[in-house]
Amino acid sequence: MSADPNLLRAALDPILLEVIAAGHTYGYEIAQSIRTRSQGAVLPQEGTLYPALHRLERRGLLRAQWQMSPEGRRRKHYALTAAGRRRLAALRVEWSSFTETVNRILGIAHVQFPAHTA
Amino acid sequence: MSSSPHIPRDAADQAAGAEGRSVRREIEDEIADHLAALKAELGREHKDAIVVDQLARQRFGFIPRIVRQCLWIQDKEQIMLRYTTLALLAVLSLSVVALGLGAYRANQNFADRMDALTTQLGALNDLQQQLAKRQLATVPEIRGHAYLGKPEVPAKQADIELRRLPSGEIYRRLVTDDEGNFVAADLPEGDYFVLASLVGKDNPLIDKEPNYNYVVQSRPLTLARGGLLAEVDLDLKYGAGDIRLELVGPLPDSVACSEGLASTNFPADFPISVQVQLVPRDFKQELPWTTSAPMPESWPVRGYREIFPLLWGQFPPSQFNRSGDMDISRPFNQTMMPAIEYEVRAALLPGFSPKTQTLTIPNMKSMAIDSYWKRKYLLKALGASDELVKFRQKELGGYGVGPIDKISGDLRLIKSFAPLVVRVENGHQTRLRLKVPPNYVENLTSVLASIDLSLTGQAKEDQLKRVIAATRPVPLQIDLVE
Numbered sequence: 288m289s290a291d292p293n294l295l296r297a298a299l300d301p302i303l304l305e306v307i308a309a310g311h312t313y314g315y316e317i318a319q320s321i322r323t324r325s326q327g328a329v330l331p332q333e334g335t336l337y338p339a340l341h342r343l344e345r346r347g348l349l350r351a352q353w354q355m356s357p358e359g360r361r362r363k364h365y366a367l368t369a370a371g372r373r374r375l376a377a378l379r380v381e382w383s384s385f386t387e388t389v390n391r392i393l394g395i396a397h398v399q400f401p402a403h404t405a
Numbered sequence: 406m407s408s409s410p411h412i413p414r415d416a417a418d419q420a421a422g423a424e425g426r427s428v429r430r431e432i433e434d435e436i437a438d439h440l441a442a443l444k445a446e447l448g449r450e451h452k453d454a455i456v457v458d459q460l461a462r463q464r465f466g467f468i469p470r471i472v473r474q475c476l477w478i479q480d481k482e483q484i485m486l487r488y489t490t491l492a493l494l495a496v497l498s499l500s501v502v503a504l505g506l507g508a509y510r511a512n513q514n515f516a517d518r519m520d521a522l523t524t525q526l527g528a529l530n531d532l533q534q535q536l537a538k539r540q541l542a543t544v545p546e547i548r549g550h551a552y553l554g555k556p557e558v559p560a561k562q563a564d565i566e567l568r569r570l571p572s573g574e575i576y577r578r579l580v581t582d583d584e585g586n587f588v589a590a591d592l593p594e595g596d597y598f599v600l601a602s603l604v605g606k607d608n609p610l611i612d613k614e615p616n617y618n619y620v621v622q623s624r625p626l627t628l629a630r631g632g633l634l635a636e637v638d639l640d641l642k643y644g645a646g647d648i649r650l651e652l653v654g655p656l657p658d659s660v661a662c663s664e665g666l667a668s669t670n671f672p673a674d675f676p677i678s679v680q681v682q683l684v685p686r687d688f689k690q691e692l693p694w695t696t697s698a699p700m701p702e703s704w705p706v707r708g709y710r711e712i713f714p715l716l717w718g719q720f721p722p723s724q725f726n727r728s729g730d731m732d733i734s735r736p737f738n739q740t741m742m743p744a745i746e747y748e749v750r751a752a753l754l755p756g757f758s759p760k761t762q763t764l765t766i767p768n769m770k771s772m773a774i775d776s777y778w779k780r781k782y783l784l785k786a787l788g789a790s791d792e793l794v795k796f797r798q799k800e801l802g803g804y805g806v807g808p809i810d811k812i813s814g815d816l817r818l819i820k821s822f823a824p825l826v827v828r829v830e831n832g833h834q835t836r837l838r839l840k841v842p843p844n845y846v847e848n849l850t851s852v853l854a855s856i857d858l859s860l861t862g863q864a865k866e867d868q869l870k871r872v873i874a875a876t877r878p879v880p881l882q883i884d885l886v887e
Contacts (some may be wrong), residue, residue: 332466
């Protein structure tokens, strides 16, 4: 099952910051980590993470550095800046609170209908 | 060496500079690294490279769109600046094109108009040449409009005299039409002036105000080659009347005189004529000018012309070069008289036969001198002293019939005039029958008895005695003075 693109767009920033904070630093590795952690439900197309990475970089939450890969390709590695780390911590709280609220709302809405007795 | 994916570049990217190409290159390298790693992963499961490539691209997503999104995020300021620059350049180019097109159209329009104007000027030139030829062929003429106070009130049936200059002779007589217009055509070149009057016609302005300008005179009009048409406007504000004057009896036998130049009651060698003056009652009887000094324009020239209908001469009008002043072409039948009051003065004067006449109007001074000598004779005849005889001409007045009684308390001379007031009615003819009173003969000394200059010696003395005896029955010692 793949997530709704709108939901993914809202959750992508904290996901990327969290994965990069966990030590995955370049695009393919970041994509593989998300795919593994979500069991393929969050990132159906891996290319979509690059606009998000570049946006976070432009906002100063990520710092990029070019290095050579073992295969001899130029590879761009990302790391959290101090602002990125503060933002990740804030997003964790916000996201937790938000999802709890949503879950609570959705949990209320989850009604068990009685069986048909006719 | 990275294997950059084949990513099509849009126009913005094409127009990007070195910095833009560097950003794009980094994005492409980053994506290429991802695709290579992805293909390596998939290659472990699939042997077919084409399949691997397709699967890798499918898992990665639409590469050009991702590249554009990244470029926009990384370089949106530059892209916006480039687009703005391109838009401004496009607007500028369009403006230049529009201006050029407008200038071209304006030039084209101007050229078209110049062509049309040239055509019109050519046509106008042709028309002017035609008009000039037509005008040269036009018969010279003078047109005019006579009116009464206002141009919209025409002077109908007004008398018009067209006169030549400098002679003043009448060249043509005309009458205005019901619109007050007149045309004198087919005229020879030369100088003219126009006299206009309205007598006895429908002139509503008559008798409103005494004015001597009852005959209107135009400015000099020159009909020269190339100036073949003259137009005049004449305001006939005032009307006029006619005076017909007849002198009838009772007159003394010696001076009974009918209309004419000489008395038939006198012997042939003693002619006497009658002078009649019609003087506006407030008119200054002075002659401050001579024929050599121009008459002041402010003077009532018209009035003066009519004041002295000198009956004693047959002077051709051509000798009067001042617009018909003192015109004696109508000596006794006075027309166009201002509708005012006059004092009619009549005097008996010696007549001059054509044989003995020495007076000419252009030389009025000579006439005055002649009168002076006559007075001198008379004064001598009356026994005046030499000093008294040596009066100056101006003390006597210009003409021989002046009131010379002012010059001496010792020698009382009687006025020669027989004053009578008449009023000229506009549009009417006043027939005046002047009756010389009986005592006129007794006081006839100022008549200046004439001496026939053809006589000499004793004959002249005898003649003078007869004159004195006939006109003034006062015994006098007569000394004949040459």
